[in-house]
Amino acid sequence: xxxxxxxxxxxxxxxxxxxxxxxxxxxxxxxxxxxxxxxxxxxxxxxxxxxxxxxxxxxxxxxxxxxxxxxxxxxxxxxxxxxxxxxxxxxxxxxxxxxxxxxxxxxxxxxxxxxxxxxxxxxxxxxxxxxxxxxxxxxxxxxxxxxxxxxxxxxxxxxxxxxxxxxxxxxxxxxxxxxxxxxxxxxxxxxxxxxxxxxxxxxxxxxxxxxxxxxxxxxxxxxxxxxxxxxxxxxxxxxxxxxxxxxxxxxxxxxxxxxxxxxxxxxxxxxxxxxxxxxxxxxxxxxxxxxxxxxxxxxxxxxxxxxxxxxxxxxxxxxxxxxxxxxxxxxxxxxxxxxxxxxxxxxxxxxxxxxxxxxxxxxxxxxxxxxxxxxxxxxxxxxxxxxxxxxxxxxxxxxxxxxxxxxxxxxxxxxxxxxxxxxxxxxxxxxxxxxxxxxxxxxxxxxxxxxxxxxxxxxxxxxxxxxxxxxxxxxxxxxxxxxxxxxxxxxxxxxxxxxxxxxxxxxxxxxxxxxxxxxxxxxxxxxxxxxxxxxxxxxxxxxxxxxxxxxxxxxxxxxxxxxxxxxxxxxxxxxxxxxxxxxxxxxxxxxxxxxxxxxxxxxxxxxxxxxxxxxxxxxxxxxxxxxxxxxxxxxxxxxxxxxxxxxxxxxxxxxxxxxxxxxxxxxxxxxxxxxxxxxxxxxxxxxxxxxxxxxxxxxxxxxxxxxxxxxxxxxxxxxxxxxxxxxxxxxxxxxxxxxxxxxxxxxxxxxxxxxxxxxxxxxxxxxxxxxxxxxxxxxxxxxxxxxxxxxxxxxxxxxxxxx
Numbered sequence: 001x002x003x004x005x006x007x008x009x010x011x012x013x014x015x016x017x018x019x020x021x022x023x024x025x026x027x028x029x030x031x032x033x034x035x036x037x038x039x040x041x042x043x044x045x046x047x048x049x050x051x052x053x054x055x056x057x058x059x060x061x062x063x064x065x066x067x068x069x070x071x072x073x074x075x076x077x078x079x080x081x082x083x084x085x086x087x088x089x090x091x092x093x094x095x096x097x098x099x100x101x102x103x104x105x106x107x108x109x110x111x112x113x114x115x116x117x118x119x120x121x122x123x124x125x126x127x128x129x130x131x132x133x134x135x136x137x138x139x140x141x142x143x144x145x146x147x148x149x150x151x152x153x154x155x156x157x158x159x160x161x162x163x164x165x166x167x168x169x170x171x172x173x174x175x176x177x178x179x180x181x182x183x184x185x186x187x188x189x190x191x192x193x194x195x196x197x198x199x200x201x202x203x204x205x206x207x208x209x210x211x212x213x214x215x216x217x218x219x220x221x222x223x224x225x226x227x228x229x230x231x232x233x234x235x236x237x238x239x240x241x242x243x244x245x246x247x248x249x250x251x252x253x254x255x256x257x258x259x260x261x262x263x264x265x266x267x268x269x270x271x272x273x274x275x276x277x278x279x280x281x282x283x284x285x286x287x288x289x290x291x292x293x294x295x296x297x298x299x300x301x302x303x304x305x306x307x308x309x310x311x312x313x314x315x316x317x318x319x320x321x322x323x324x325x326x327x328x329x330x331x332x333x334x335x336x337x338x339x340x341x342x343x344x345x346x347x348x349x350x351x352x353x354x355x356x357x358x359x360x361x362x363x364x365x366x367x368x369x370x371x372x373x374x375x376x377x378x379x380x381x382x383x384x385x386x387x388x389x390x391x392x393x394x395x396x397x398x399x400x401x402x403x404x405x406x407x408x409x410x411x412x413x414x415x416x417x418x419x420x421x422x423x424x425x426x427x428x429x430x431x432x433x434x435x436x437x438x439x440x441x442x443x444x445x446x447x448x449x450x451x452x453x454x455x456x457x458x459x460x461x462x463x464x465x466x467x468x469x470x471x472x473x474x475x476x477x478x479x480x481x482x483x484x485x486x487x488x489x490x491x492x493x494x495x496x497x498x499x500x501x502x503x504x505x506x507x508x509x510x511x512x513x514x515x516x517x518x519x520x521x522x523x524x525x526x527x528x529x530x531x532x533x534x535x536x537x538x539x540x541x542x543x544x545x546x547x548x549x550x551x552x553x554x555x556x557x558x559x560x561x562x563x564x565x566x567x568x569x570x571x572x573x574x575x576x577x578x579x580x581x582x583x584x585x586x587x588x589x590x591x592x593x594x595x596x597x598x599x600x601x602x603x604x605x606x607x608x609x610x611x612x613x614x615x616x617x618x619x620x621x622x623x624x625x626x627x628x629x630x631x632x633x634x635x636x637x638x639x640x641x642x643x644x645x646x647x648x649x650x651x652x653x654x655x656x657x658x659x660x661x662x663x664x665x666x667x668x669x670x671x672x673x674x675x676x677x678x679x680x681x682x683x684x685x686x687x688x689x690x691x692x693x694x695x696x697x698x699x700x701x702x703x704x705x706x707x708x709x710x711x712x713x714x715x716x717x718x719x720x721x722x723x724x725x726x727x728x729x730x731x732x733x734x735x736x737x738x739x740x741x742x743x744x745x746x747x748x749x750x751x752x753x754x755x756x757x758x759x760x761x762x763x764x765x766x767x768x769x770x771x772x773x774x775x776x777x778x779x780x781x782x783x784x785x786x787x788x789x790x791x792x793x794x795x796x797x798x799x800x801x802x803x
Contacts, residue, residue: 002370004354005377014053018063021351023134025276026067029252030136030145032272034348036279036340040307040373041355042365043283048242050353051280052227061223061248061278063134065216068147068250070135077144078102079212081264082253082271084148088196088204090253090273092264140254142397144264148251149219150210151226154335155244156302158192162226162246163209195338202342210251223248231299242282243299245306245336250276261400275348277340281307284365309334311372317344317379322527344379352376665702667727669694674710675718679747683708683722699727699735713746720745 006020025035037060039047053059058066080101083091093101151162196206213219231243255264255271282303309330316329331341343350354373356366666688685706691698699705705725713719725739 002374003377004374010358014050014057014059014063017050017353018060019134021353022060022064023067025349025351026064026071027136028349029068029250029274029276030071030139032254032274034274034343035276036343036348036350037277037353038279038281038351039353039355040281041283041369042357042362043285045283045355045357045362045366047283047353047355048280050355051278062216062220064250064276064278065219067134067136068252069214069216069219070133071139072145072147072252075139075141075143075145076214077146077255077264079105079214081144082146082148082212082255084210084251084253086206088198088200088202089268090271091268092255092266092271094266095263140256142261142394143254143256146212146253147214147219148210148212148253149222150205150208150249150251151223151246152193152205152208152249153230153244153246154306154339155231156299157306157335159195159205159335159339160190160244161193161205161208162229163211163222164190195335202347203339205339219250242280243296243303245282245303246280247339248278248280250278252276257397259396261396261398277343279340281336284369306334306336309337313337313344314372314376314379318375321379322531324524664704665689666704666706667691667694667698667702669705669707671708674708677718677720677745677747679745681745683743683745696735699737703727705737715748717747 008017022037025037028035039050041047049059051059051061053062078098080098081093081095083093083101085091153160153162193205193207195203197203211222213222226248227246230246252274253271254274257263258265284304284307285300312333313329313331316327319325320327320329329344331337331344337344342348352373354369356362356370664687666685668685668688668690670690670692672692688706689698689702694705694707703726705727707723709721709723711719711721722743722745723739724741724743725737727735727737730736
């Protein structure tokens, strides 16, 4: 909740708002005091409508003008009697200079329409048609008045004169590529004005156009001419958004009449110049709502910056007043605050109208506006304005006017013409008209005895009348002196009584002032304590909110941890179940592999026993002979069925062996570490691709694979093994090799070494027997898989493949 001096609803009329807010400022203006009235709010909240109004319902500005001219209408000076100088002052011209100025104005080529026949612009004729006829009652009739108006705007922190006669386009100014104004015949950019300080430390805009106006219509016509040049633009929040702060300044010059009530006093000390500034501030806006960019974004930034400076100045003034400090107010940070520095220092009253839009979208910005407006109410800086003392008799204008009217009436009764030459002769004629008229003094005859006695008689009558008038005047003088002495004595007694009462009142006032100062000090102390307590309460509330937020965050964190723990338990339970199933399968696979290995060993031992039995049963004169590989291939020995392969090994598709006559190609894999053997019989493979390392490209071109492997035998000789296999494609897009047989090439020395296959070596190790007598297909049922995209060379992943 926010507190204000007055709150108006949405259905309030302009007259009610004017009577409460602007009317006291106009009354102070006519009494010689300054005033400032500005509208403040977010964009689109109705600030310009409040200041200007609408057709049929004029705003604050036309109503202020109407009240001013209704009050000073009969007392206005002739045009050019008051003349403003370039230093924010005013001079009084003599009647001759003013007459020359008026003649020069009338001689201009633009015809001047008489005031009663002025054609009002139909665009604003309804705005100034105010029927209230509001006026100030106690207007000093012994003064003469003149009204001067000026209209400026503050755009991008620059001041421009809206009444300056310069042809420029206010909405879309032309700029070249260097961001400087285009200077040609059709376009002259407006020149910014400079702020200066006069001898009374008041701020003013130098070189600003100030027009003397004599009626409401003429003044509003000047305002409307400048309003058309004001910068406005279309945004997403307002179709006609003001892009600048506009200031309409009304200056009222007044000076007293002389003792005769005819002419204006020429003394400059007796001239009073008061000022009323009506400010229409541009609305604060957020760029994320207006989606402004380019010039609009720059304008919005300058508007918000100037409003922020205004807020900072108000806050500093409030601190200075509240705590009794003298902190510097940053007026110069913005042209807006610099221009109205005098008002904030106490050179007049300041009134603010806060415009609020009830739209939900403007809620947060409206809260900021009302918070700032409520804070400004606490700032009170006022200084008494010293008005010059004239010292002349009041009411001289009307007495002079009444004397002239009475003189004109009496002269009209006598039938004489009224002109300036006979005015000076009319006063003695009024004094002589009470005497009897003189008879004709013409003597035509010497013996005329009638003319002279008549003249003597008339003269005697006039002498008697003169004596009577002298005695009457003497009696009147004596009675007047007596009354004057009585009045003087009564005045002296009253003065003594008044002096005694005044001294008593002064003592009472002094005591009350001391009491007031004591109470003010106490109030300041209590306000300071209240402020400290408010700050402490604010800090505690903030700490409470922070602790509540921390408590909520901790509770939410505990809930999240509990939920994460439950999810982790469920995940671990699933992982345990999955791992147990996996290890069960792995154990089954390993058991099956172990069973296969044991069955192979048992089969090998059976084969050995059969061969040993065959050797034992053979005749002694026959040489034991090793079963040829061909017979082994023709008569395979039945073996036990191997268990299925492990589920982790990829399935390998068996291919039927083809004969070499079908145009088969071989991959001859000879590692670079092989040692060449100088044997008579060398392996020769037709249509072979010899490689040092197996590659997917080579395997894709061939059907057969042969690996040359050398190792050192137990007798110290080099044993060369040719491992052969078939090449086929896999489901993954790579190449796989299934080994089918192994050929062994061995070189022995004829020194009577015993053959490994001889039965005379009963202590032959079991592994050697396995390598000699185990079937080739059984021992070489290993697949080497080459997967697509692998960088490891030919597939070195070995998978056991049963027959």
